[in-house]
Amino acid sequence: MDQYAFPGDETEIHRHIIESALDYAIFAMDLDGTVMTWSAGAEKVFGYSADDIIGQNSAVIFSFEDQLAGAPPREIRTALATGRADDNRWHVRKDGSLFWASGLMMPLLNDAGQVYGLMKVVRDRTKRLQQDEALRASEERLQLILKSAIDYAIFAFDRDGLVISWNTGACRIFGYEEHEILGRDARILFLPEDREDGAPEREMEAALEHGRAENERFHLRKDGSTFWGSGLTMPLRAHHHRAGFLKVLRDDTERHFADEHQQIMMREMSHRIKNSLALVAGMLAMQARSAREPEVEQALRDAEARVGTIAQVHDQLWRQPHIETVDLADFLSSLCHRLEQSTALHTVSVDADPCIVDADRAIQIALLVNELVTNAFKHAYSDVGGAVSVIARNDGGDIRIEISDGGKGLPSEFSSDENAGKSLGMKVVRALVQQLRAELQIEGREPGTGFVIRLPRDA
Numbered sequence: 115m116d117q118y119a120f121p122g123d124e125t126e127i128h129r130h131i132i133e134s135a136l137d138y139a140i141f142a143m144d145l146d147g148t149v150m151t152w153s154a155g156a157e158k159v160f161g162y163s164a165d166d167i168i169g170q171n172s173a174v175i176f177s178f179e180d181q182l183a184g185a186p187p188r189e190i191r192t193a194l195a196t197g198r199a200d201d202n203r204w205h206v207r208k209d210g211s212l213f214w215a216s217g218l219m220m221p222l223l224n225d226a227g228q229v230y231g232l233m234k235v236v237r238d239r240t241k242r243l244q245q246d247e248a249l250r251a252s253e254e255r256l257q258l259i260l261k262s263a264i265d266y267a268i269f270a271f272d273r274d275g276l277v278i279s280w281n282t283g284a285c286r287i288f289g290y291e292e293h294e295i296l297g298r299d300a301r302i303l304f305l306p307e308d309r310e311d312g313a314p315e316r317e318m319e320a321a322l323e324h325g326r327a328e329n330e331r332f333h334l335r336k337d338g339s340t341f342w343g344s345g346l347t348m349p350l351r352a353h354h355h356r357a358g359f360l361k362v363l364r365d366d367t368e369r370h371f372a373d374e375h376q377q378i379m380m381r382e383m384s385h386r387i388k389n390s391l392a393l394v395a396g397m398l399a400m401q402a403r404s405a406r407e408p409e410v411e412q413a414l415r416d417a418e419a420r421v422g423t424i425a426q427v428h429d430q431l432w433r434q435p436h437i438e439t440v441d442l443a444d445f446l447s448s449l450c451h452r453l454e455q456s457t458a459l460h461t462v463s464v465d466a467d468p469c470i471v472d473a474d475r476a477i478q479i480a481l482l483v484n485e486l487v488t489n490a491f492k493h494a495y496s497d498v499g500g501a502v503s504v505i506a507r508n509d510g511g512d513i514r515i516e517i518s519d520g521g522k523g524l525p526s527e528f529s530s531d532e533n534a535g536k537s538l539g540m541k542v543v544r545a546l547v548q549q550l551r552a553e554l555q556i557e558g559r560e561p562g563t564g565f566v567i568r569l570p571r572d573a
Contacts, residue, residue: 133515139236142222147172147190150231159215159238172234175205176213193219193232205236214243247511265364267343269351271300272358275314287343287365289336300361303333305340321347321359329363342370354489391425416488416519416539419456423484426452437472440476442469442506442513449480450504459499466506469513471571475550479515479569482546486517486565489539494521494562518564524556 139156144147149172152164160167160175167174173186180186180203192199201217217236221229267284271277277300280292288295290304301314308314308331320327326348333343345363395418402414426449443466450462471479483504490502505516542563547554552569 137237139217141167141172142231142233143172144231145190145194145229147186147232156236156563159207159213159236160205166208172303175236177204177206189219190232194221194229197221201234201236201238206310213238214240247529267345267363268293268361269300270358270360275300275318278358287335287341287363288333294336305332305334312397317347318359319347325349329361333363341365342367346372386423388429391421395421395425419484419488420481420542422452423449423480426480439470439472442471442476442479445476445480446483446504446506449483450487453484457491459498460495461501462487462492462504463501464504466504467508469506469508469571471513478546478550482543482550482567483515483517485539485543485546489543490517490519490521490563494519494523496522508571509568512568513571515567515569516564518562520562523561524558524563 119427136155137157138153139159140153141149141156142151143547149167149170152162152167156167157163171186172180176186185203189201190200197220200220201215201219203215204212205215205217206212215236216239217234218382219232219234222231222233224230234497265283266281267287268281269277269284270279277295280290280295284295285291301309317327326346329343329345329347331343332340334340342365343363344366345361347359347361350357350360367549398414398418398421400420402411405411405414416561446466447464450464454460454462487502487504490500494500494502498517500521502517502519505518507514544554547567550567550569552567555566555568557564557566
């Protein structure tokens with residue numbers, strides 16, 4: 115940028131300052147309000163050129179209503195009496211259009227301190243007014259929504275936990291009127307044991323860390339009664355700083371107890387199914403003991419083991435918090451421990467990754483593992499004891515299960531098709547593999563045999 119000499123005349127510098135302020139209308143008038151000077155910014159804002167306006171009374175830039183109300187002379191009197199007159203009103207351009215202006219009028223003093231005129235600075239703030247009005251309308255709509263949301267408690271509290279806003283729904287759900295709760299600690303809405311356990315603080319920390327904190331717990335009303343609240347806490351920010359928190363919560367007591375009742379009923383049903391299956395297994399065992407032919411006895415005992423496995427799955431399901439899913443690692447460990455206890459000759463080791471599967475797939479996986487482990491007992495170690503290994507691994511979106519032994523290995527004439535045709539056990543295995551949409555690989559090893567099943571984690 116070219117460098118020019120700074121003017122030596124102070125008056126010239128002041129003129130340049132005024133003429134460079136194009137966003138501001140800056141003009142001077144005598145004590146009667148007649149315009150004496152008119153800046154380039156004034157021409158831009160009002161549309162009058164200097165030749166148009168100089169010599170006219172400044173009242174022409176006021177609306178007709180304000181002129182009738184005596185606003186122009188009142189502004190002059192205020193400026194002369196107090197040293198300034200603020201002006202925020204609609205003004206009129208040369209073309210008759212209106213705009214919202216923010217202005218300031220001040221007396222002009224000569225070197226002797228005598229008032230000889232007035233100066234006015236005006237800025238077009240129409241866009242700012244429109245933004246303020248849009249924001250105000252938005253806030254009014256938001257307040258209307260908040261007051262109308264009677265099914266939801268919506269309230270805010272600051273960083274110290276003090277309540278700073280409270281809607282109609284919060285009054286209805288918690289029982290506190292707005293004037294009773296504002297400024298009080300929001301922790302009074304938590305049960306005493308949750309307050310002592312630091313639940314409110316953990317909720318605020320989680321909201322700050324993750325942008326939201328879900329809340330499912332019992333809360334306390336003004337009258338001391340409790341209800342199950344389902345809600346969400348989110349951080350409030352102002353000018354990039356944490357201002358507090360917003361909480362939205364509804365009374366879900368009815369749904370909570372309905373869910374609890376359903377869980378109890380499902381556990382009871384699962385428990386009864388387990389007991390019924392145990393009864394069937396007992397009847398099969400009784401028949402096996404009275405069977406005269408070894409093949410029939412073995413078939414009955416195999417059926418007893420399969421029914422017993424299903425019964426164990428149901429027993430494990432109703433004992434855990436969520437009956438819809440099972441942790442495969444814990445489940446396989448429990449299953450194989452039972453299988454190991456059923457024999458005095460063999461051992462079963464389990465190495466499984468934690469993996470949550472739905473209950474239906476857990477039953478199918480249990481039957482599959484049960485079949486392959488008991489097959490190893492019968493065929494790999496038909497006359498001696500031995501070890502069977504069960505390994506389950508998370509492999510991307512799949513689960514890889516391997517059952518292996520160190521026994522006799524596959525006979526030379528073994529064919530999976532022939533075996534599937536002759537052995538009920540292999541028919542069961544292949545049926546379960548198909549139901550699980552899995553892949554089965556049978557490996558002859560030295561020593562022993564390995565069965566590798568790869569199945570998708572989800573149904």
